[in-house]
Amino acid sequence: MIFYFGVLLLILNYFSLSLSNSLTTDESSLIAFKNYTNNSTSLHNWSTQAPICRWIGVSCGAKHRCVTSLSLPGLSLQGTIAPHLGNLTFLRVLNIPSNNFTGVLPSELSKLRRLEYINVGTNNLTGEIPTWLGGLLELRRMYLHSNRFSGGIPSSLFINNSRLEVLDLENNQLIRGLIPNAMFNVSSLLSINLARNKLSGNLPINMCSNTPQLRNFSVGGNQLSGDIPKNIAQCRELEILELQANYFNGDIPTEIGFLSKLKYLLLWQNEFKGSIPGQIIGNLTSLIWLNLQSNNFTGSIPKQGWNLPSLTFLALDSNNLTGTIPEEFGNLASLNNLILSSNKLTAWCKSLDWQNTTRAFSFAIP
Ligand SMILES: *[C@@H]1O[C@H](CO)[C@@H](O)[C@H](O)[C@H]1NC(C)=O
Ligand SMILES: *[C@@H]1O[C@H](CO)[C@@H](O)[C@H](O)[C@H]1NC(C)=O
Ligand SMILES: *[C@@H]1O[C@H](CO)[C@@H](O)[C@H](O)[C@H]1NC(C)=O
Ligand SMILES: *[C@@H]1O[C@H](CO)[C@@H](O)[C@H](O)[C@H]1NC(C)=O
Ligand SMILES: *[C@@H]1O[C@H](CO)[C@@H](O)[C@H](O)[C@H]1NC(C)=O
Ligand SMILES: *[C@@H]1O[C@H](CO)[C@@H](O)[C@H](O)[C@H]1NC(C)=O
Ligand SMILES: *[C@@H]1O[C@H](CO)[C@@H](O)[C@H](O)[C@H]1NC(C)=O
Ligand SMILES: *[C@@H]1O[C@H](CO)[C@@H](O)[C@H](O)[C@H]1NC(C)=O
Ligand SMILES: *[C@@H]1O[C@H](CO)[C@@H](O)[C@H](O)[C@H]1NC(C)=O
Ligand SMILES: *[C@@H]1O[C@H](CO)[C@@H](O)[C@H](O)[C@H]1NC(C)=O
Ligand SMILES: *[C@@H]1O[C@H](CO)[C@@H](O)[C@H](O)[C@H]1NC(C)=O
Numbered sequence: 001m002i003f004y005f006g007v008l009l010l011i012l013n014y015f016s017l018s019l020s021n022s023l024t025t026d027e028s029s030l031i032a033f034k035n036y037t038n039n040s041t042s043l044h045n046w047s048t049q050a051p052i053c054r055w056i057g058v059s060c061g062a063k064h065r066c067v068t069s070l071s072l073p074g075l076s077l078q079g080t081i082a083p084h085l086g087n088l089t090f091l092r093v094l095n096i097p098s099n100n101f102t103g104v105l106p107s108e109l110s111k112l113r114r115l116e117y118i119n120v121g122t123n124n125l126t127g128e129i130p131t132w133l134g135g136l137l138e139l140r141r142m143y144l145h146s147n148r149f150s151g152g153i154p155s156s157l158f159i160n161n162s163r164l165e166v167l168d169l170e171n172n173q174l175i176r177g178l179i180p181n182a183m184f185n186v187s188s189l190l191s192i193n194l195a196r197n198k199l200s201g202n203l204p205i206n207m208c209s210n211t212p213q214l215r216n217f218s219v220g221g222n223q224l225s226g227d228i229p230k231n232i233a234q235c236r237e238l239e240i241l242e243l244q245a246n247y248f249n250g251d252i253p254t255e256i257g258f259l260s261k262l263k264y265l266l267l268w269q270n271e272f273k274g275s276i277p278g279q280i281i282g283n284l285t286s287l288i289w290l291n292l293q294s295n296n297f298t299g300s301i302p303k304q305g306w307n308l309p310s311l312t313f314l315a316l317d318s319n320n321l322t323g324t325i326p327e328e329f330g331n332l333a334s335l336n337n338l339i340l341s342s343n344k345l346t347a348w349c350k351s352l353d354w355q356n357t358t359r360a361f362s363f364a365i366p
């Protein structure tokens, strides 16, 4: 009995020792983090008098009392990200967007094996997108948008990670090169946002073969070219397709007509040609926003396809459209923005209710 009790004491002792050790590591990591941020007043209650789990932005595990989440969005923090954060062994959430961090993402963060969520968006981070992010196998959501990351998108992000759901690299105007094919093999992806970079090349012809859950594909504002792959039909869950402000060309493939959940279709400022595909559009019954402006569409606007109950925005301006404005536009019950200017359209349709003040159309006379 005494023996057992002794063993128990030993075990308890060991536990409390290792616990207080890990607390000390966590605490010193956070103190270093604060030190690297020029001692912002936002972290005023990060005082060694209080337990770290009560410091602003810090959350701990219920049992082990180690830091599991560091969430400090929009606090005007300046400075660099301390490499000591890599010592927060139990960290699952690192959420520090909309501050003013500079420098690189320190490679010590590659030790955060449990990390599921990283958001460092809207800071001033530089350097290349670290390849070691691909080694964080629990990572589901990765937000690196609106920084000054440069170089290419490394394939290694996608080789071993089978859990990634969100990839947001928008507005790092220095990211250039091709979109790695490996990205399209991550079947867990729900959202890909690569908008406003300097990416070039084509979309892979089998882009949707392995991403059946994809809801958002946004690559607007790059230097991409080529056709929209017919294989897009396999992205059946797609709600947002933003290809605007690139050099895409060719006809709009009829396969887009299978995307019955599509809400936002933004193809403006490309080099698409052919006629406006009425049959295809008519199938997109969830559509809210359709922007085809500044392309090279020709022919007349089709009469069919305008039974879209949710469509609020329709822009067909700055193309080479001819003929009349179809009466069927009157069926668009939710429409409040219709832009048709800079075409070669000839006549108005009399039955259209242009005067209805509850529907503030904004359009220029062609
Ligand atoms: C704070 O950071 C500076 C360098 O930026 C370093 O010299 C100093 O030792 C750090 N202090 C603590 C308490 O970590
Ligand atoms: C933050 O404050 C500590 C103590 O006042 C000081 O030692 C350290 O140099 C400061 N760090 C920076 C980056 O200004
Ligand atoms: C620090 O501030 C946060 C948010 O205001 C508060 O929830 C927390 O209790 C404070 N911690 C201490 C030790 O005062
Ligand atoms: C941090 O504070 C130091 C000393 O006041 C200053 O020299 C340095 O430029 C500051 N760094 C940033 C990133 O604001
Ligand atoms: C934490 O990490 C820093 C830098 O990565 C390292 O120098 C330090 O020894 C580590 N501290 C502890 C207590 O493990
Ligand atoms: C990034 O730095 C530039 C120039 O130093 C500054 O104008 C800009 O506001 C900074 N961005 C953020 C998000 O703090
Ligand atoms: C971000 O920090 C840079 C210098 O480090 C400074 O010039 C800039 O004004 C800061 N931006 C904001 C929004 O605080
Ligand atoms: C993927 O995992 C394998 C096995 O652990 C490893 O050998 C390889 O280096 C990893 N590749 C990347 C790109 O992380
Ligand atoms: C419209 O959708 C239906 C059902 O998904 C499909 O059978 C049909 O081929 C589609 N038509 C066009 C023109 O895309
Ligand atoms: C539109 O098509 C015409 C005729 O094929 C061509 O001359 C013109 O360059 C094209 N314009 C654009 C913006 O692609
Ligand atoms: C319209 O077509 C003419 C001739 O076919 C071409 O020169 C012009 O560039 C086209 N305009 C647009 C906006 O594509």
Ligand SMILES: *[C@@H]1O[C@H](CO)[C@@H](O)[C@H](O)[C@H]1NC(C)=O
Pocket: 333, 353, 356, 357, 358, 359
């Ligand atoms: C104006 O449009 C609304 C919404 O579509 C409709 O309910 C209303 O009857 C219209 N008013 C007139 C005067 O046509």
